[in-house]
Amino acid sequence: MLLLPACVDDYVGPDNVVRFIEAFVESLDLTAAGFERARPKVTGRPRYDPTDMLKLYIYGYLNRVRSSRCLEVETHRNLEVIWLMRQLRPDFKTIADFRRDTKTAFRKVFREFGSCAVALICLAVS
Template sequence: MGYISGTDRGQTSLLPARIEDYVAADAAVRVIDAFVDGLDVAQLGFRRAVEASTGRPPYDPRDLLKLYIYGYFNEVRSSRRLERECRRNV
């Protein structure tokens, strides 16, 4: 069992055609995505969670780091507000 990972943004589906098509080429989220993907998260102290025999697997630390950086970049400091923003702004 591994991490829960975000959906592949290049995946083709009915609606939206591709999530990548909705993000501008010069959007700040692309910089955040490239920055975090270039990091060695193990060196930053992120460790693989101990997997339980029951329940859901944990979220990928890279995805959570991207989310928190995006929140700080857009002045969203509250985790609850960040959750609301995620639901509102895919």
């Protein structure tokens, strides 16, 4: 008999912030935002989807987890991150390389995320 729910989705409530992060990132056009490698190549080993990596960084930004090594640890132990990343576990080097390669696009997306979050908070308060 299990003491814990069998599905990770059972641990993430409908009003959890990771669901907002998921909806926000899924609504973005990453190619237009400046993520050059948003489309994977047909040859070689496929990379992590930029939407997944962006979700991880936004989660880290909101929770003051900036280090790529700490973000890697979160993908192994934090149920919210496990749900958000769909149980993907990139290593710290992959996480750091993604940040380095998409630094300019990050700024645009984080600015838009901040505006969207402020608008959502204003609606909730009204």
